[in-house]
Amino acid sequence: MDLAELLIALSESSGVSGYENMPADLIAKTWLGYADEVKKDALGNVIALKKGKGHGKLLLAAHMDEIGLMVKKIDDKGFIRFATVGGFDYRTLVAQEVTVHGKEKLRGVVGAKPPHLQAANEQKKAYLEEEFYIDVGFSSDKVREMVKIGDLITINRSVQKLNGQRYAGKSFDDRACVVMLTACLQRLTQLNHNLDVYLVATVQEEVGTRGAAVAAFGIDPDLAIAVDVCHGEFPGVRADRGFGLGKGVVISMGPDTHPKILTKLKEIADEAKISYQLEASTSAGGTDAWSIQVAREGIACSLLSLPLRYMHTSVETLDLQDIKEGGRLLSEFALKADRQFVEGLPCF
Amino acid sequence: MFLKELSEARGVSSREQEVRDLIREYVKPNVDEVFTDSLGNLYAVKGKDKQGPKVMLAAHMDEVGLMITNIEKNGLLRFAPVGGIDPRVLVSKPVAIGEDKVIGIIGAKAIHLQKPEERTQVLGFDDLYLDIGASDDEEAKRLVKIGDVATFTTQFQELGDLFLGKAFDDRAGCAALVELTKGEFDCPVYFVFTVQEEVGLRGAAPASYKVAPDVALVLEGTTASDVGETDEANYSTAVLGGPAVTVMDRSVISHPQVVARLFEIADKNAILLQVKRTITGSTDAGKIALSRGGVPTAVVAVPCRYIHSPVTVMSVKDWEQIVRLVELFVCDIAHKGVEF
Numbered sequence: 114m115d116l117a118e119l120l121i122a123l124s125e126s127s128g129v130s131g132y133e134n135m136p137a138d139l140i141a142k143t144w145l146g147y148a149d150e151v152k153k154d155a156l157g158n159v160i161a162l163k164k165g166k167g168h169g170k171l172l173l174a175a176h177m178d179e180i181g182l183m184v185k186k187i188d189d190k191g192f193i194r195f196a197t198v199g200g201f202d203y204r205t206l207v208a209q210e211v212t213v214h215g216k217e218k219l220r221g222v223v224g225a226k227p228p229h230l231q232a233a234n235e236q237k238k239a240y241l242e243e244e245f246y247i248d249v250g251f252s253s254d255k256v257r258e259m260v261k262i263g264d265l266i267t268i269n270r271s272v273q274k275l276n277g278q279r280y281a282g283k284s285f286d287d288r289a290c291v292v293m294l295t296a297c298l299q300r301l302t303q304l305n306h307n308l309d310v311y312l313v314a315t316v317q318e319e320v321g322t323r324g325a326a327v328a329a330f331g332i333d334p335d336l337a338i339a340v341d342v343c344h345g346e347f348p349g350v351r352a353d354r355g356f357g358l359g360k361g362v363v364i365s366m367g368p369d370t371h372p373k374i375l376t377k378l379k380e381i382a383d384e385a386k387i388s389y390q391l392e393a394s395t396s397a398g399g400t401d402a403w404s405i406q407v408a409r410e411g412i413a414c415s416l417l418s419l420p421l422r423y424m425h426t427s428v429e430t431l432d433l434q435d436i437k438e439g440g441r442l443l444s445e446f447a448l449k450a451d452r453q454f455v456e457g458l459p460c461f
Numbered sequence: 462m463f464l465k466e467l468s469e470a471r472g473v474s475s476r477e478q479e480v481r482d483l484i485r486e487y488v489k490p491n492v493d494e495v496f497t498d499s500l501g502n503l504y505a506v507k508g509k510d511k512q513g514p515k516v517m518l519a520a521h522m523d524e525v526g527l528m529i530t531n532i533e534k535n536g537l538l539r540f541a542p543v544g545g546i547d548p549r550v551l552v553s554k555p556v557a558i559g560e561d562k563v564i565g566i567i568g569a570k571a572i573h574l575q576k577p578e579e580r581t582q583v584l585g586f587d588d589l590y591l592d593i594g595a596s597d598d599e600e601a602k603r604l605v606k607i608g609d610v611a612t613f614t615t616q617f618q619e620l621g622d623l624f625l626g627k628a629f630d631d632r633a634g635c636a637a638l639v640e641l642t643k644g645e646f647d648c649p650v651y652f653v654f655t656v657q658e659e660v661g662l663r664g665a666a667p668a669s670y671k672v673a674p675d676v677a678l679v680l681e682g683t684t685a686s687d688v689g690e691t692d693e694a695n696y697s698t699a700v701l702g703g704p705a706v707t708v709m710d711r712s713v714i715s716h717p718q719v720v721a722r723l724f725e726i727a728d729k730n731a732i733l734l735q736v737k738r739t740i741t742g743s744t745d746a747g748k749i750a751l752s753r754g755g756v757p758t759a760v761v762a763v764p765c766r767y768i769h770s771p772v773t774v775m776s777v778k779d780w781e782q783i784v785r786l787v788e789l790f791v792c793d794i795a796h797k798g799v800e801f
Binding site: 202 | 535537547549550552553554555563564565566567568569570571572573574575580581582583584588590592593594595596600601604615618619620621622623625684686687688689690691695697766767770771772774
């Protein structure tokens with residue numbers, strides 16, 4: 114499976130926070146082809162070890178959970194009311210195809226109050242949360258037989274190939290970065306790298322970066338790089354918050370980032386002629402970086418980001434070139450960062 | 462039944478070629494004559510020289526879509542609706558653009574970057590862009606051009622006991638008409654597949670002028686609002702409630718005697734028939750009824766939820782009933798005539 118195929122397969126698999134089995138199995142199977150060992154921990158994080166020359170333990174983390182919906186009520190006509198798991202813009206859900214994970218998988222569509230039943234002023238407003246429901250095309254008896262409260266619902270979207278190396282799809286946040294980790298891993302098999310590399314596909318990031326904390330404790334690394342998505346440039350997005358697609362990964366500068374790792378990443382990228390962008394991020398909460406940084410007695414950490422347009426929609430858009438080049442940067446880092454560098458991290 | 466093929470075929474108003482070619486192929490073995498006119502309406506004729514009233518059955522081939530109106534410097538595309546599309550259904554959907562079916566997606570600013578009050582605002586046509594993955598206008602111009610039209614890419618699928626697909630308005634009607642061409646009737650029947658209904662009922666007027674029918678039925682896909690917490694009084698029509706007869710909409714008052722005849726036939730043959738409860742929308746019937754010296758005309762429709770969106774939903778049972786109803790209606794007209 115090449116990187117594009119892996120991106121498509123991971124994007125189209127279903128794994129809402131807490132229920133990441135499907136992408137987890139695919140990732141474990143893929144990584145087993147390149148790593149020295151692959152295991153799952155108690156929360157479901159997938160952890161691969163690619164041994165290097167033993168100069169230190171590097172943790173690379175990207176999360177594999179996706180935002181989704183949960184069944185809240187089945188009404189007398191068989192329509193399903195739902196809650197969200199993770200941050201959704203309801204406006205992106207109208208007329209969306211979904212899968213209801215009941216006893217069997219049921220296809221559904223998200224409906225909202227029909228426009229001709231709305232007052233003229235209502236039509237000028239976005240639909241309200243309580244106006245949404247899911248239609249599975251069955252009577253209420255049948256729906257109640259197949260679906261129960263608490264069942265999960267995922268968004269359906271086959272990956273759309275756009276121009277050049279651009280792709281649109283769901284849950285590229287953050288499985289695209291799992292693909293970046295895989296690109297790194299593939300390249301590490303060709304390199305005699307200094308660091309022992311632990312690649313982790315984490316669980317439950319979208320509900321509070323939970324998997325990463327546990328993985329960081331378990332692995333107890335010397336240093337870590339969390340890889341997540343950042344916003345792509347788009348009209349209406351401030352220039353300092355939106356980054357170009359196809360212009361390289363984004364190195365974050367801010368509290369998440371250990372100053373020496375930041376310098377090293379830039380140095381290595383320049384040497385290897387890897388383009389990158391810089392983000393001044395005053396408090397990049399909301400990624401695995403923070404959880405890892407404060408695990409055990411504290412871990413030297415950094416955040417690398419992949420530019421992504423339309424985050425948390427079913428048409429998140431990225432450039433595969435950024436994934437490939439990001440993978441190259443990570444592998445160059447594992448190759449070149451050495452014992453001396455690792456030992457210098459606590460020395461301020 | 463060619464509903465799947467017809468639903469997935471692309472035919473935005475004035476660009477109906479793909480749909481027309483399919484229908485021409487489907488009806489050819491069943492009818493005496495097939496021809497088109499200068500607007501692109503497709504006619505299939507059966508029993509032209511037979512005695513008895515001339516019946517016109519019409520369904521429109523076109524669907525709502527988008528048209529590219531500008532290619533921006535940053536490679537994103539501006540677009541306008543062709544026909545009535547609520548912009549609220551567009552966000553986060555893929556579309557296929559132009560003859561090469563270039564894929565584009567309609568994105569929205571990430572929720573993380575929005576102020577809470579923004580989330581209650583409708584993202585309108587002025588706020589939306591099509592993204593085809595081009596990094597600038599030059600790259601975009603190699604793939605698409607201004608004036609290209611775009612359609613939803615929805616695949617026809619089962620949805621529980623129902624069907625899910627795009628453009629059931631009015632490919633459900635087209636598919637029913639194709640099915641009806643198999644029937645044997647004792648009167649001349651003109652099956653007319655019209656163009657440009659969604660942009661102002663344009664194909665139907667010249668078509669009915671040309672055919673000059675004694676009686677006409679328009680087969681439609683119409684709004685069903687039997688959804689969520691709507692009360693029954695506000696259902697426009699209900700899926701699985703049988704075909705819906707329009708008594709009145711914005712364009713037409715269906716001929717009362719034709720409506721009465723439809724109910725009579727439905728009663729006699731145990732066909733479920735419902736009345737469309739809302740008077741919104743307009744159909745080709747508005748033009749046909751006023752054609753030449755006037756034509757007794759009625760609308761019968763397959764109820765469709767989420768009409769004019771990428772995911773319309775209908776029941777094959779309603780569709781089968783409409784085919785049966787119209788077939789019986791034409792037979793009835795052939796025998797009893799049109800002395801209303």
